[in-house]
Amino acid sequence: MAKETGLGWTAWSVDDSGGTLRDIKDDTTSLQIALPRGVQDATSLAVSAFERLLLLADLSGTMAGVFDDASNKVHDVLKSVPSQTAGREFLYTVSGQSLGVTNTPTIHVTDYQLNRAQDGSLTWSAPFVLANGIVPAWSSA
Structure with a gap:
C-alpha cells in the first residue's frame, strides 16, 4: 500500500433498528475512528523510565453528516438510538482495507444529536x- 487520501472510501454502513446493514455514506460528511488500548503503569523503583503493560483493546468514534430523513437513510437508521438496547454492527471500508470484515x-x-445552525443548516x-x-482489527477487504 502507498500513501493515500480518504477519497478511496467505498463503504460506511450501520445497522438500522431491525438489524439490516444500511449504507449511510451519502449522508456522512466526517468519520473519526479510534482503536485505543488501555495501559497499566508497571514502573518499578529500579528503573528510570516508565514501563507499561498493554491492556484491553477498544474502539470508539464519532460519525457526522447532513440530515436526511428518507427511508433507509441516516435519520431512519439512527432515530431509535434513545430507545435501543442492542448493539449495532457497522462496516467501514477504504481503499480495500476494512475494519472488522471477518469479525x-x-x-x-x-x-444522536441534531444541530440546526444559525445559517439554517441541519x-x-x-x-x-x-x-x-x-x-x-483492520483486514483486507
Missing part, C-alpha cells in the same frame, strides 16, 4: 463505542 465490530451508538452527529468485546 464485524458491534457498536453502541451513545447519542446536521447530525453520533458518537459510538465498542459493544461486543471482540477486538476490532
